[in-house]
Amino acid sequence: MSQKLHAVIIDDAIIIKEGIEAILHRNFFPLTINKLSSFPPNIEKVIKSKVDIIMVNANLLWDFNGDIQYFSDTLKSKNVPIIGYNIQHHSQKKLFTSIVHITDSEDNFCEKIKAITTKNKKSIEEDSSNLSTREIEVIRQIIDGNSNKEIAEKLFISTHTVITHRKNITHKLGIKSISGLTIYAILHGLVEIDQYKTDA
Amino acid sequence: MNNIDLHKWENRRMCDILLKYPRVLSLLDRLHIHLELHEMTVKEVCHKTNTNITLFVILIESFLDKSEHFRGKYDLSIIPDLVAYLRESHNYFLEKKIPYLNKVLAQLIQKFKHPQISLLKVFFDEYCQEVQQHMSYEDREVFPYINKLYKRSIEQDITHLDFSMDEFEEHHTNIEEKLSDLKNLLIKHFASDHGNFLKTQFLLNLYDLEEEIHDHSRLEDDIMVPLVKQLETLTSKDR
Numbered sequence: 307m308s309q310k311l312h313a314v315i316i317d318d319a320i321i322i323k324e325g326i327e328a329i330l331h332r333n334f335f336p337l338t339i340n341k342l343s344s345f346p347p348n349i350e351k352v353i354k355s356k357v358d359i360i361m362v363n364a365n366l367l368w369d370f371n372g373d374i375q376y377f378s379d380t381l382k383s384k385n386v387p388i389i390g391y392n393i394q395h396h397s398q399k400k401l402f403t404s405i406v407h408i409t410d411s412e413d414n415f416c417e418k419i420k421a422i423t424t425k426n427k428k429s430i431e432e433d434s435s436n437l438s439t440r441e442i443e444v445i446r447q448i449i450d451g452n453s454n455k456e457i458a459e460k461l462f463i464s465t466h467t468v469i470t471h472r473k474n475i476t477h478k479l480g481i482k483s484i485s486g487l488t489i490y491a492i493l494h495g496l497v498e499i500d501q502y503k504t505d506a
Numbered sequence: 507m508n509n510i511d512l513h514k515w516e517n518r519r520m521c522d523i524l525l526k527y528p529r530v531l532s533l534l535d536r537l538h539i540h541l542e543l544h545e546m547t548v549k550e551v552c553h554k555t556n557t558n559i560t561l562f563v564i565l566i567e568s569f570l571d572k573s574e575h576f577r578g579k580y581d582l583s584i585i586p587d588l589v590a591y592l593r594e595s596h597n598y599f600l601e602k603k604i605p606y607l608n609k610v611l612a613q614l615i616q617k618f619k620h621p622q623i624s625l626l627k628v629f630f631d632e633y634c635q636e637v638q639q640h641m642s643y644e645d646r647e648v649f650p651y652i653n654k655l656y657k658r659s660i661e662q663d664i665t666h667l668d669f670s671m672d673e674f675e676e677h678h679t680n681i682e683e684k685l686s687d688l689k690n691l692l693i694k695h696f697a698s699d700h701g702n703f704l705k706t707q708f709l710l711n712l713y714d715l716e717e718e719i720h721d722h723s724r725l726e727d728d729i730m731v732p733l734v735k736q737l738e739t740l741t742s743k744d745r
Contacts, residue, residue, distance in 0.1 A: 479690070481691065483684045493691075
């Protein structure tokens with residue numbers, strides 16, 4: 307795996323924590339590990355820097371006073387996979403993206419992590435090229451040479467919304483210029499090719 | 507006053523620097539350094555070719571240090587040579603680099619079996635026109651103004667100059683954006699069984715051009731503009 311892996315391990319049992327750390331170091335490079343001994347009160351702070359995977363000893367759930375569902379939902383909404391081990395009760399399973407077992411072999415353990423991190427990256431990439439119907443309409447208007455204000459009037463939305471759509475389009479496609487968007491639109495059948503040739 | 511480490515560079519062999527930092531190679535042609543280097547140091551090469559060594563070191567350091575920290579104080583006396591270098595760079599982009607890329611693109615379009623590949627030609631032509639306009643504006647308005655201002659500061663001339671760096675900053679557009687769009691489109695949306703060597707060559711040259719244009723804009727924004735503004739304040743005080 308050539309992509310850097312950023313892992314967080316949450317566990318109060320030092321033997322397990324260091325065992326996982328050693329296995330990750332043997333199998334993933336480059337790698338950064340952030341080790342915590344208990345659930346952080348503010349999970350947003352932990353995932354503020356880049357995190358690819360969080361590993362949690364499910365045993366800690368019993369002592370955790372905070373809202374575990376909120377913890378799990380926050381991570382899911384931010385697309386950070388959370389792996390649980392040492393599961394005490396099957397009801398805990400739904401909190402995790404995936405489960406590993408203490409008895410798993412090293413290969414098995416690493417395969418699970420690899421599968422979950424690459425699958426996660428892929429799903430983000432796929433989402434990014436998925437333009438909404440509204441965004442496609444905005445692209446057509448941009449190509450026709452309309453200003454943000456004109457687009458807003460034509461589509462009955464606010465200028466602010468147009469700007470948000472434009473930001474999202476740039477983010478999804480990685481294309482900023484009008485000519486670049488035009489080529490994208492032609493390649494994907496959003497507009498006719500003649501439009502560009504006569505304009506250009 | 508110069509915020510550079512002249513001693514760090516002047517006694518190093520030019521060949522060592524070029525072997526270690528290949529980007530510096532593109533400087534030589536623009537500074538008209540066309541001699542056999544042998545074991546000559548930077549100092550010797552600059553002396554022999556009548557090159558401003560302070561400017562040379564500023565250029566190397568700006569190539570190597572992409573951070574904001576590079577923005578620093580330099581001696582006003584580098585202004586004429588800096589302007590000459592920037593002018594020469596324009597010539598390099600418009601007469602050498604871009605025509606070269608155009609040639610590779612033409613070959614690519616011929617080999618690459620993709621029905622819409624010629625769209626990239628329309629796009630690139632449009633880009634070239636933009637760069638041409640951007641640079642010729644500077645050649646026509648900005649550089650002559652700076653040269654006159656500099657001359658005036660030395661000769662205590664008080665002719666009124668109808669331009670300012672504030673005006674330049676307002677007009678200074680970003681000419682890197684379209685390049686990144688072009689890379690993006692080619693990488694993501696064009697595939698073929700033929701001409702992939704040319705596709706790679708074209709892309710690598712685009713990356714190269716992008717970095718060179720970025721460095722060039724930084725020289726203008728981070729070194730030229732602050733220096734000339736300093737000069738503007740000085741000459742307005744004289745009056």
